Amino acid sequence: MIASLPRPLWLRASTVVYGVAFFAFLFLPLLIVAVFAFNDAPYPAPPWRGFTLDWFLGHDGSGRTGLFADSAMLGSLWTSVIVACWVTLLSVLVGTANAFLIERTQFHGKQALSLLMLAPLVIPGVILGISILAFASRIANLADDLWGLELEFLRPGLPLVVLGQFSYIVSIATLTITARLKRFDVTLEEAAYNLGASRAAVLWTITLPYLKPALIGSAAISFLMSFENFNTTLMLVGSDSPLTVMMYGRMREGATPVLNAVSLLLMVASAVLALTMMRGPKAGEPDHAN
């Protein structure tokens, strides 16, 4: 029942109890991951054996390789950052173009095209991965057979990972940017044209600044989604693994608390990103498009 109606005590109490239980469920796994990054034991498991920073700072000499000496882990972290930057750049650029296409142009089949743009959101990530893998290798084989050309970038590896993640993240970017462009008051642009502004000037001084919150928001979402992506990435990955794939491999082998350390680092980084986003200009209403 809503706040303005009388609620019996048991209902109010159970709301609170349920709320506490729900948020405990949400935060318990994260809390556990964070705590065991500091446990002085070779496995992230109880009992608690005292506080240590070995899993961050340990180096080869101490018998424990901490995160900052684990070059494979740091390498995969860097790989993820690079992939995410490319995916973000491509998604925001193409997403913006798509938003203008949907909102500002008229052509045959626009309805169908904008529906097709949503399709990647309901294709399981694994299938996006294998279909792109199969298609890319078909082209690569064709090029090899016909012209003896070895198109290395079409074989499993980072370029394919970027394309695979881009193929559905751009749908989300498109939704976010379109939603904002839809609310734009076109008379502002018309006024600028009447006052003699050029197309480029109008775009640069009026439309894009208005879109800025959505552009920043979709960039942040794209970056995070790329960083988190596992299903599509797993199918397309070559010799350089992004962080999620690397972590998955280690988790199957039986993890050391280095994984907890890197997880904690990710939590802190994403918390900082989230806070800066929320503290940012209030104009960017939370776009719930993720």
Added chain:
Amino acid sequence: MKTQARLMLLLLLAPALLWLIGLIVLPHVELSILSLRARVAPRVYEPSLAQFRTFYEEPLYWHTFMRTALMSILATGITLLMAFPIAWTIAKLVRGKSKSMLFVMCLIPFWVSETVRTLGWMILLRESGVLPAFLVWLGVTPAPVEMLYHDATILVGLVYTSMLFMVIPLISALESLDDSLIEAAYDLGGNGWSILRQIVIPHAAPGIVAGCIVVFMLTLGNYLTPTLLGGKNSQWFTEQIYTQFITRFNWEQGAAFGFLLLGLSTAIVWAGLRLSGQKFGEVMQRS
């Protein structure tokens, strides 16, 4: 001006078409070609339904397929039941600062990757983990019990992973419900149950369906959570696809499995939309 407008249109169309045709349509065409051919000799193929026959004749594949579908439906249902009270609390009961704080608290866990969250569950639940140790300490069990590798564990992981995608559409659907409608219903003698059934659920249906579709989709296509929390017995269909494609290099079979999974998810999404009378485009824009 006309040619300029046409040029603009072409410039804007080009990236969209490149993306949709190059990364979505043609790859799926390729996948369907793969799934419908069989290798008869090295580099010689002929059209065939052999892959689908294998699926049909091999009980393991069937079993995994049905199991994946049923567990996904179950996980979606549980997620809905767990998310609804929280969404209701955030949308209707709390106000002001605590409202936005609770909302942000729902978001935070999903800013970190699924790998991290799954790691948390593994540390909590495995035999040497936190929860079994806690149960021994409480005296509930004499020795630590293995809590990983059960179906229930997989469900917990799946529900956890997809919670956000249910909570957000539910909140936005419930927020748009006018409080005075509920007050009126109450004044007219409705009780909690009848108000829920006759006013709240019909109003929130688009949000409920949006959440369910996204959660179902993500669960069905999930690979990480079932394999890590379910171990060797997880029997998840995406795992079969991965095995065929990457481990056995049997792309034809993997492509057929991929299509079966795609068919299943499409069919269920379609059925969900039909049942609730929603439109795909509108639902996706809400989620």
